[in-house]
Amino acid sequence: MVTMKAEAQGKVLIIRLTGELDHYYSEQVKEFTEQQIDQHQTQHLIWNLSGLPFMDSSGLGVILGRYRQVNEMGGSVTVCGLNTQVKRLFQLSGLFKIMYVTQTEQEALDRLEESSCRTQ
Amino acid sequence: MQNAMTISFNALGENEAFSRVAVASFAAKLNPTVDDLAELKTAVSEAVTNAIIHGYDSNPAGIVYISASIEDGEIDVVIRDEGRGIRNIEEAKEPLFTTKPEMERAGMGFTIMEHFTDKLEIESSTSSGTIVRFKKRLAGKRVNCV
Numbered sequence: 368m369v370t371m372k373a374e375a376q377g378k379v380l381i382i383r384l385t386g387e388l389d390h391y392y393s394e395q396v397k398e399f400t401e402q403q404i405d406q407h408q409t410q411h412l413i414w415n416l417s418g419l420p421f422m423d424s425s426g427l428g429v430i431l432g433r434y435r436q437v438n439e440m441g442g443s444v445t446v447c448g449l450n451t452q453v454k455r456l457f458q459l460s461g462l463f464k465i466m467y468v469t470q471t472e473q474e475a476l477d478r479l480e481e482s483s484c485r486t487q
Numbered sequence: 488m489q490n491a492m493t494i495s496f497n498a499l500g501e502n503e504a505f506s507r508v509a510v511a512s513f514a515a516k517l518n519p520t521v522d523d524l525a526e527l528k529t530a531v532s533e534a535v536t537n538a539i540i541h542g543y544d545s546n547p548a549g550i551v552y553i554s555a556s557i558e559d560g561e562i563d564v565v566i567r568d569e570g571r572g573i574r575n576i577e578e579a580k581e582p583l584f585t586t587k588p589e590m591e592r593a594g595m596g597f598t599i600m601e602h603f604t605d606k607l608e609i610e611s612s613t614s615s616g617t618i619v620r621f622k623k624r625l626a627g628k629r630v631n632c633v
Contacts, residue, residue, distance in 0.1 A: 371628055385571060386526055387504060389500075389503045389504065389536065390502050390503055390532075390536040390539070390540065391500030391501050391504070392593070396497045397591065417493075421525065421528060421529070421532075423529050423532040423533055423536065423594070423599070424536075424591075424594075424595040424596050424599055425536060425593075426534060427593040427595055428590070428591040428592050428593040429591060431591070431593060432591040436593075451525070452522065452525035452526065454592075455602075455603075456529070456599065457525075459582075459595065459598055459599060459600075459602055460582070460583075460593060460595045481627050
């Protein structure tokens with residue numbers, strides 16, 4: 368089972384997932400996140416996966432799909448709180464080349480804050 | 488001594504968690520590391536998901552068969568479906584290749600299975616379905632901290 372929580376901070380949307388993200392739950396996560404992005408007009412997305420002990424390539428598909436969604440708006444995706452197994456999936460699929468990775472949600476927010484200061 | 492088990496279940500997404508936990512529980516007697524067990528569960532999940540959404544096109548009437556055996560610290564897992572088969576195995580194994588981009592498939596299933604197991608074999612025919620077989624050494628890999 369997967370539980371999903373969303374928190375919007377301006378143009379930044381944080382999605383916190385807990386549970387095991389596989390094919391069965393990936394559609395729910397996709398619909399929830401898509402709807403949250405539309406509702407909050409999200410530019411930057413942060414996935415907090417610290418409560419996710421397991422994920423397979425279905426999860427990668429959802430995260431990549433939402434990357435495409437925010438990337439079209441000139442936004443970015445950051446993932447944080449990855450365990451060893453999930454980190455290896457990201458490495459194998461090359462997603463670290465297009466997404467930011469941090470240890471914690473706060474570091475992800477700080478990074479976005481710093482990059483917006485630099486561009487102002 | 489060899490120890491073996493078999494399970495079969497309908498091609499329903501909700502059975503994916505059951506199948507990977509069943510294989511992981513069976514493997515637990517080898518006292519694997521947490522990382523090895525996570526890799527085993529991931530490989531099972533990828534093969535079972537392929538059987539459900541590609542083999543059976545998400546038709547829950549299809550049956551997925553898993554057999555696993557343990558011998559000399561190694562687990563041997565066979566995941567079989569009687570679905571539509573894979574037309575071109577080499578193409579299917581290419582990273583990022585998928586026949587279902589509309590479902591947001593990452594096309595990483597076989598790449599992950601190859602990296603997370605020690606040996607992977609795929610047999611498939613469009614008349615009889617697909618058999619994915621992998622082996623993974625689980626025992627005797629623990630590093631004792633002094």
